[in-house]
Amino acid sequence: GAGVSQSPRYKVAKRGQDVALRCDPISGHVSLFWYQQALGQGPEFLTYFQNEAQLDKSGLPSDRFFAERPEGSVSTLKIQRTQQEDSAVYLCASSAGGDTQYFGPGTRLTVL
């Protein structure tokens, strides 16, 4: 497709479950970013990939959060042992290398 796609669009998890969120960036975009957006707030940076290399993971809130992009295209954000405070919209964005990032529709995660 022409834009960034994410799946699933909605995810409900019970506290303690593991979840995996997928991002398909725009074809050919080398840079991929994950952001977390809490209700009523702006997105907050989680992690950044350039091709398959994770160059910055300083925004990951705990060691329960893990991201990968093994072939430099699709990326997966995994959250282990989910907690209620993990409830948020998770946004993925890609760029061709400049500062302009193009966002996907997000995955809304609700942890019960």
Added chain:
Amino acid sequence: EDKVVQSPLSLVVHEGDTVTLNCSYEVTNFRSLLWYKQEKKAPTFLFMLTSSGIEKKSGRLSSILDKKELFSILNITATQTGDSAIYLCAGTSGTSYGKLTFGQGTILTVHP
């Protein structure tokens, strides 16, 4: 720590009004400032500004950057109900791989 602050947090106007949204930033080694429009889903790109005093314009929307006073404004003239959205601004740093530091957003509501 980099910081971006937007004001007002919310704004209610009637169709035809002109609005000005404000964004101030404190970003180490500042590189660019970006504006996005978010309507329930993916933030969509509006403008990227890197130079002071040069207005960027797209239809009824325009934006300008002041690097001396560390702020940007987004103007929308002749507002329409379709302009109702959250407007986000974000800064990038030359030392952070282009990650976006977002403000909390301005919620704009345009009534008919």
